[in-house]
Amino acid sequence: MSTTTFSSINFNDITDFVVNEGNGVKGLSDMGLKTLPKQYIQLPTEQMTTSTIIVDESVPIIDMSNWDNDSKTGEKICDAAEKWGFFQIINHGIPLEVLDNVKAATYRFFKQSAEEKNKHSKDNSCTNNVRYGTSFTPQAEKAFEWKDFLSLFYVSDEEAADLWPSACRDEALDFLRNSDIVIKKLLEALMKGLNVNEIDQTKESLLMGSKRINLNYYPKCPNPELTVGVGRHSDVSTLTILLQDNIGGLYVKKLDSDSWVHVLPIDGAIVINVGDALQIMSNGKYKSIEHRVIANGNNNRISVPIFVNPNPNDLIGPLQEVIEKNGEKPIYKQILYSDYVKHFFSKAHDGKETIDFAKIN
Numbered sequence: 001m002s003t004t005t006f007s008s009i010n011f012n013d014i015t016d017f018v019v020n021e022g023n024g025v026k027g028l029s030d031m032g033l034k035t036l037p038k039q040y041i042q043l044p045t046e047q048m049t050t051s052t053i054i055v056d057e058s059v060p061i062i063d064m065s066n067w068d069n070d071s072k073t074g075e076k077i078c079d080a081a082e083k084w085g086f087f088q089i090i091n092h093g094i095p096l097e098v099l100d101n102v103k104a105a106t107y108r109f110f111k112q113s114a115e116e117k118n119k120h121s122k123d124n125s126c127t128n129n130v131r132y133g134t135s136f137t138p139q140a141e142k143a144f145e146w147k148d149f150l151s152l153f154y155v156s157d158e159e160a161a162d163l164w165p166s167a168c169r170d171e172a173l174d175f176l177r178n179s180d181i182v183i184k185k186l187l188e189a190l191m192k193g194l195n196v197n198e199i200d201q202t203k204e205s206l207l208m209g210s211k212r213i214n215l216n217y218y219p220k221c222p223n224p225e226l227t228v229g230v231g232r233h234s235d236v237s238t239l240t241i242l243l244q245d246n247i248g249g250l251y252v253k254k255l256d257s258d259s260w261v262h263v264l265p266i267d268g269a270i271v272i273n274v275g276d277a278l279q280i281m282s283n284g285k286y287k288s289i290e291h292r293v294i295a296n297g298n299n300n301r302i303s304v305p306i307f308v309n310p311n312p313n314d315l316i317g318p319l320q321e322v323i324e325k326n327g328e329k330p331i332y333k334q335i336l337y338s339d340y341v342k343h344f345f346s347k348a349h350d351g352k353e354t355i356d357f358a359k360i361n
């Protein structure tokens, strides 16, 4: 049990306390901190201002209940992926109980002591596939982000049984399992929109050859306006399936504008977004949109994204069908997916810059 109190912590020790000792920002928040430590103060350009928020717009909300009888559902999905890169789905078939259980499991994991959570830190974990951390990539960031996370790379149920923390393992696996049908339906529709009519084994590996589930914890924050929960970034996945709670705070950039739109929490809904890998494979047709999460002065917030990715060993680039059938010139080169992800993790969040790594100059 940690015995550190607010009065005994020197602001210069913050990195040690939060990052190295595994207390996370939850540790700071639990101490009742009244002022945001300087390490978390973001550049004014990264702080959210109300003048850039569009209040009367929302990302598309797509009802999946009529999926089997209505071809329009697939068209709506493709349209949203092209014009917004983000949408919410309702009546998707994932039982509400599964969603509630993984939210409860997220709280259960983060409620544990720093010592228990830190067993899964980069330095202490016995596997690269389980990682507890804070911010995004503290060693490369000028200012930290107000978020703790547990990241679980899925290999097999057997490996998860051995290595994933018991506080959340079963519920995370259940969410992964139950999201599978939805993921396949979404990818089938999106491929149809690219004139790809069959997802064969090679395509299956490219589109959904690996999965990672993150449990994100954003504790209540003093001076939330000075920092961020997550800075501007696009995901490096094919698709992200995100469960958020009812607090709100996720903002997405409206295509071809400098304005941001709030992703309003809807009970039981799942947020879907296109990641860089799908933007690359679709040769830019589907958009991997910049998004960010603000910090909250009154409430803790949690979210649970499932990142559906290519297999790390796959070469990704614009799909042959897109180039041949549609007669397009490729704007991205072929790159090893794990190189792309390592590049993403090697730097602080920087909006849409990661994808330049794959662009043909």
Ligand SMILES: COc1cc(/C=C/C(=O)SCCNC(=O)CCNC(=O)[C@H](O)C(C)(C)COP(=O)(O)OP(=O)(O)OC[C@H]2O[C@@H](n3cnc4c(N)ncnc43)[C@H](O)[C@@H]2OP(=O)(O)O)ccc1O
Pocket: 122, 128, 131, 133, 135, 136, 137, 149, 151, 153, 210, 212, 230, 231, 233, 235, 236, 237, 275, 307, 309, 310, 311, 312, 337, 338, 339, 341, 342, 345, 346
């Ligand atoms: C955390 O806050 C986030 C996260 C995100 C994530 C958005 C996504 O879209 S995640 C989906 C990423 N795709 C995959 O994971 C599938 C492909 N995976 C791989 O290719 C590999 O597993 C690997 C990620 C490249 C790791 O390979 P490995 O050989 O095990 O290499 P390492 O040496 O362990 O790691 C390399 C480098 O990356 C850092 N890192 C690794 N895993 C994570 C992780 N889960 N979270 C954060 N950082 C990670 C690691 O520290 C290494 O850097 P060093 O400098 O220490 O060498 C979006 C927004 C967020 O705020």
Ligand SMILES: O=C(O)CCC(=O)C(=O)O
Pocket: 214, 216, 230, 235, 242, 244, 250, 291, 292, 293, 302, 303, 305
């Ligand atoms: O917490 C959220 O709503 C989004 C988190 C996110 O963008 C991410 O983990 O990649």
Ligand SMILES: [Fe+2]
Pocket: 233, 234, 235, 291
């Ligand atoms: Fe994201």
